[in-house]
Amino acid sequence: MEHKHEQAPPANSGLTGGLLNIARNLLGLIINRIELASLELSEIGGNLIRFLVLFTLAAIALWFAVAFWTVLLVFLAWDSWGWKVLIAFGIFFSLLTVAIVLYARAILRQGKLSLPATMAELRKDRDALL
Numbered sequence: 001m002e003h004k005h006e007q008a009p010p011a012n013s014g015l016t017g018g019l020l021n022i023a024r025n026l027l028g029l030i031i032n033r034i035e036l037a038s039l040e041l042s043e044i045g046g047n048l049i050r051f052l053v054l055f056t057l058a059a060i061a062l063w064f065a066v067a068f069w070t071v072l073l074v075f076l077a078w079d080s081w082g083w084k085v086l087i088a089f090g091i092f093f094s095l096l097t098v099a100i101v102l103y104a105r106a107i108l109r110q111g112k113l114s115l116p117a118t119m120a121e122l123r124k125d126r127d128a129l130l
Contacts (some may be wrong), residue, residue, distance in 0.1 A: 029125060033118065033125070034115060036118050036121060037118040040116075040117060040118050049109060056117060066093075070089055073085070073089075074089070075084065
């Protein structure tokens, strides 16, 4: 009777294999999230550049319109108001600037330039892992 010495698999091969599978899946998940973020960033980048170009052109056109209308109104009102017309326009444009800055801040707080799909997926991943 011959005794065959069969080697039993190491006790930790199942554990090691499982840990390797977890690491592989986690790496795949991280790569997937990076790809999603880069896709969203490229979309946001293109839209942001387009928005900035249009905003710059509109701001320049608006500046010329405001300058010419203001000069016309100062010219027409100088005889009756004198230098007070300059104070009135200064106050008006200061209040307008504050209103525009507050509106722009509200837009940023709404998350229009964020990564909604990526952040949602990352929250799901965090919740699943914890």
